[in-house]
Amino acid sequence: MNDDSIGKVIPRSNYSILGHKQNIDFLIGSFLNNSMHHAYIFSGNKGIGKATLAYAITRNILSGNNFNDLSIDKNNKVCKLIEANSHPDLLVIEPEDPEKKTFISIDQVRKCSEFFNQTPSISNWRICILDSIDFMDISSTNTILKILEEPPTNCLFLIISHNVEKVIDTIKSRCLELKFQNLKNEIMIKKIKILKPNLLKNEIDRILDISDGSIGKLINLSHSDSLKIQGEIDKIFNERKIDESVYNFSDFILKEDTNINKFEVFIDVVNNKLNSFIKELAINNTNFIQNSIMVFKIRDTILNLISQERIFKLNKKQVIVSIISNLNKITKLQ
Template sequence: MSARKTETEIAVRHPRETSVLIGHREAEAALLAAYRSGRIAHAWLIGGPPGIGKATLAYRMARFVLAHGDSGAPAVRGADTLFVDPTDQTARRIAAGAHGGLLTLERSANDKGVLRTVITVDETRETISFFGSTAAAEGWRVCIVDTVDELNPNAANALLKILEEPPQRSLFLLVSHAPARVLATIKSRCRRLSLRPLATQDVIRAVAEATATDPADPALIEAAAASEGSVSRALALLGGDALQLQTRTAALLATLPHLDPNELHALGDALGTSDRVALASFIDTIERWVAARLRGPDPNANLPRLARLAEVWEKIVRAARDTESYNLERKPLVFSVFGMLAEATR
């Protein structure tokens, strides 16, 4: 079976439906040990690059806690992992999004059916009524925030109020692609759990399982090798000519602060008008380029320039979300992104 698929052909299960965790055994063991101790922290900040399994781990933990509400039960004491059989009633209800003990905060569609760019304060305030129910009598209440990076300022403050006075038998699992940018007041109330990018072979296994692709398929192996440990990146690279688009974008980034209008026009044409996989690959390449410069080798070499670059990245993220949400033309985004980056790197 060929791994060269279009976006619509790549069907991937939601993390709430995923029973297999690939990699991250140390992180899983830390969560299991904390729960087994009977003194688990009420909030965890699960951080790491996009697409490496953070949400999958969060749902795996939620599933285990809700299936085994007594941390001292034999099933918990004898467990080696957080695995819960997919046929278990709790697992089935979570997979269907119908478990009363689990609340998920994530971006939702507005009245026009367009995906919002942030998690709103009204959605976050649902946690008040959720945790206000009889959690102690009925068992654990678990809230997954996927991702905390997408909370708008008012939503972040609303979540903070709950974290400051957590109800009994409550568990918050906050997923973050950029833990350093999470509010310090939120971070101070969470135990940190950092996940590293997956090994290439683990990426191959994860993508093969998610898409029913032959693990030996050359296209899958090529995508995994270029994914830098991210399953979502590997999936994006499997869609159409995403790998070629990534190479073209990287070549233009290497010429900054100089700009070639002809090449920018060509890149804008390559992005098309509605291909979300191509857009994701473009933004992903930009993100890795920016992150490499913010990390070093000497991050203090030119602090004003780095500050400008970080500010530009925030603007790029907002512009990309608007482009995707409202299905805007890609070419103006390309010119805008490279214009901002050129200005920031001069």
Template sequence: MSDAVAGVLDGAIPPQNNTVLFGHEEAEQFLARFYHSGRSHHAILIEGPEGIGKATLAFRFANHVLSHPDPAAAPLELAVPDPSSSVSRQIASGASHNLLHLTRPVDEKTGKVKTAITVDEVRRAGHFFSQTSGTGNWRVVIIDPADDLNRNAANAILKILEEPPKRSLFLVLSHAPGRLLPTIRSRCLPLKLSPLKAESLSAALANLGVALDGGRTAEEVLQLANGSVSQALKLLNYGGTEIIAAFNDVLSAEGPGARRAMHRLGDVLAGKDNEVIFTFFLGHLTEYLEGRARSLALSGELAQADRLSRLASDVTERITVSQAYNLDRKQTILSLLEDVAR
């Protein structure tokens, strides 16, 4: 399945089709017991780094709720979804009348995934709740992730959260909850997921047919992935390790050699079909700058630390401006690399 069309990385399983979840047993047990208690909150904020299983957990919990509409009769554990059940088949095919998955839509003109969840998508939730459920079942909305809501869409979601319909459940996913509207966060029950440990990450990759057989490459992938399956797939299937190596060449080179290294990296990242690896690089660049800023601050070099911290904060804004005004991507990348090199 193409990542440009469906938003799913090469080698990954769409979360609505994924029946296997690794490393989040405590969160699964919490959700099952909280639902069984009958005190389940109408909105749960499932937060944690990208690619650790938040969406898979959300779909698994939605399957549990829709399969057991009476909380008191629901099991105390989330069972592995049965692909042959009617609920699972409907969820997997996107045909469930009781579940709505709000994510970035595909632009019909370009065939590419849009950069944000728009207010038009949120309006689908209003229509979704206006339809009377023939079964009297719960209505579940998965916002995946809420970080992608633009301002108008976020305000529209907030209005629904303020007066939620009866028997409604919102599963709000977030990679960076601190960036969400405080009013959205305040109306959600937070559930924080941690990055996967090496054993769970290896098991998750093995489930996708990716075997890490030990050695330097496996160790490097596990270290650079930071407990994220999606990061590991970007490293392995999208050339992420080569991009990091090229970035390190930029940092270590001097004079004309540094300029040549910048241009080589810029040419790769500016490719039209390299959206996934471009986003991967921006994340790596931001993490590098934030890490360097912390190190400099601890060593007492506060002015330099402040400069790098500001640059880390500016990365996303500069890319957004570049896209908004259709500026040359390579020149934007070169500008960022030059600032980092200085």
């Protein structure tokens, strides 16, 4: 399997559900017993299958299936309409450009109110998938709250959250939260062996460690460009020096790729390397207490750079160079 075939699979066209049996059984049971809540929050880390399950439930409900599982013929009309984002009884609210972390506008959310005030067109339900509430500002959040306070009949709200702790309590109190756990290693190993059957065990172990139970991260990290990023970060730690090649490395990370977001891979690898380094330092460094002050200060600087880039859209090249420069300071403590 070449890297071109390891591209992103968007949830609306993904029919492969991995794990989460307890949540699946609960949702199926609720539907079959006519006890569906009007709004659910699917909470958990990014890339573990929350949106994929939301679309799976949506397909079955809008198809009118009396389903005992989530299997469905993906060639049926409803599935094709959902894949094309053109089913009249499904509204999807998501950032216009999720790669650039744009916020969901209040105008997008207002469409939800109009949508739920209409009767179903070709099914018995109207469903809205919000992916994700983490991309909403206070104005958009307040608009959603008003909709949740007066839910229409035969309408279903499926809300995705990667950071449910930041969702306001008034919204959480009007929804039923289903917690999604990180995927187990056996599921992740099975997936990675399908994607990259020729990887060495140490490469698989490294990808599993960085992925942290997220199938989305695993797919990104299985790409050969991601393996190169991991190698370059290792090189910084092993050689304990950086040179002008750091600028070429930053250009490589920022080069657009339809298959993976290399900048996000870089951030994941850096975070993992920081955590691993701190653990090793605690075990092997006799001056840990003295050095830990500097380590945590540098780590906070790096995490702040990452946060500032996401909020204020800083120059990514400068952010990458600054992160690598700070990583190099840490390596001096080895």
